[in-house]
Amino acid sequence: MTPTAPPPPREALAYLRAKGYKIAWDYRDLWKEEHVRAFTVAKAMTQELLMEIRQAVDAALAEGKTFKQFQDELEPLLGKRGWLGKVLMEDGAMIELGTPRRLKIIYDTHMRTARAAGQWVRIERNKAALPYLRYGLGPSREHRLQHVQWEGLILPVDAPFWDTHLPPNGWGCRCRVRQMTERQASQRGGVSEAPEKKPLFGKTGVLAKWKKCR
Template sequence: MAPRIDLKLLPPEEAIAFFRQKGFQIGFDYRDVWQQEHQAAFTVAKAMQVDLLQDIRAQIDAALANGTTLQTFIAELRPNLVKRGWWGRKLMTDPLTDETKDVQLGSPARLKVIYDINLRTAHADGQWTRIQEEKETLPFLMYDHTPSAYERPEHAAWDGKVLPVDDPWIRAHYPVKAWGCKCRVIQMGQRQLDRQGLKVGQAPAEKYSTYTNKRTGETQQIPAGVDPAFHYPPGGRLENLGKMLAEKVSALPAAMADAVTKEKR
């Protein structure tokens, strides 16, 4: 089994830089702000006011910068969310369908997901920046499967797999690629491979399933082991995501669009 890395030991600078470049995007359903859009915009499903998103993001930012624990994150954010009425179950109208639904707003479980996903994706994309900077001397990545409560057999099968940094399979499966996934990669040079008796291998054969996002109507072929929401390549914040976010902002109500624009300045 491949050696494991403690997320807390990863250098935070790139992760913080990735997180702080994000704008805001309103979404009623997690599928409204989809895939690569998450690299450009911070969103929390059913948090329908920009100032509410600002408060939640500020706590995530503090967690990244200060190493705040999950317990502290929940303890500090919960009173504000309760005061603002964004807690427990409530009736809300879905703006896409005009249906009134009984939905879950804030809860310890939801805050755990918000904390975990945002920290892990920020660290992963921040690490990708460093990987690209160092790939001339450290040209290989080893997939490091870490068991979790949401175990995927595909991820376990990839443990210890070594491929070149720029292999297309790496871009398709670079963690995080699933809800609750704790997998990551370890960057290596030839000397490290030789010391550990590792060899550069072949990319695993891909299997695909068809998935349609019922909120957007988009149909895609999704690789096995990848949750549809995470089917996007790393490093996308450098590839015209500003234009993507601008297009999303233009579709917002005027007050929300103005708040997002001010935040980006």
């Protein structure tokens, strides 16, 4: 029997599809919550190119495609637009366009942030029955020391801590949260003391940026 494919992540797709487009040479050209409002890829300098990359991300998210599938389908399109490999600039600088490393960053960044936004919609929807979140480490080989210190941290869904620390809360972060009932939280040791809140993902956390734009 062929296994049934999981349903598309509608909340994550809604977040991704609500974005406009923003052409930027550098990721830092967009300020704070602009990254929530606009889909951008550094050095993708035409609307058509941005649209093709976004369509590929959308399809990967909707259909659960692996990075390899995403890369294999997108690379021929990028090749036609001359956006593959590395390019030598007039000032002698070598820049990366659609290298495998860049494509992996594009795939990971947009997929994780969309899924996190979609997860937050579900968390808020279910918080009456599941009022707590527990921080957990992801499958990375190495973890930031601060993230290790937060392993097992349990706080209410509405705790300000999550505004700046809901995963992904740093470059390449693979941490995650699990929503819990009051009984489950109690069985895990109860509510934790909230750590000092220091944003790790820019000056404002992904969740806080998103809340401003809703």
